[in-house]
Amino acid sequence: MEAMSGHDEIECRQIAELLADYLDGSLPQPTSELIEWHIESCAPCVAFVNTYRGTIDAARKLREVEIPSELRQRLLTVLRAQRRSE
Numbered sequence: 871m872e873a874m875s876g877h878d879e880i881e882c883r884q885i886a887e888l889l890a891d892y893l894d895g896s897l898p899q900p901t902s903e904l905i906e907w908h909i910e911s912c913a914p915c916v917a918f919v920n921t922y923r924g925t926i927d928a929a930r931k932l933r934e935v936e937i938p939s940e941l942r943q944r945l946l947t948v949l950r951a952q953r954r955s956e
């Protein structure tokens with residue numbers, strides 16, 4: 871780890887916390903720039919962002935795909951069974 875350079879550095883932990891807002895575009899410009907600057911020089915965060923984006927895409931695709939009612943019924947049954955066993 872390099873010595874602290876004094877200005878507002880952002881940590882990986884904060885990237886994780888702010889990422890949803892960052893991708894939404896709801897963060898103030900300076901904060902977005904800090905995140906971009908951090909991600910450019912941090913491989914773990916690049917991987918994290920890619921995974922996060924991939925998850926969103928997968929969720930979107932899932933919503934687009936129509937689930938056959940038989941399968942949905944089966945899923946609901948499994949979910950209810952899980953809830954009951956808690």
Ligand SMILES: [Zn+2]
Nearest residue numbers: 881882912915
């Ligand atoms: Zn990082």
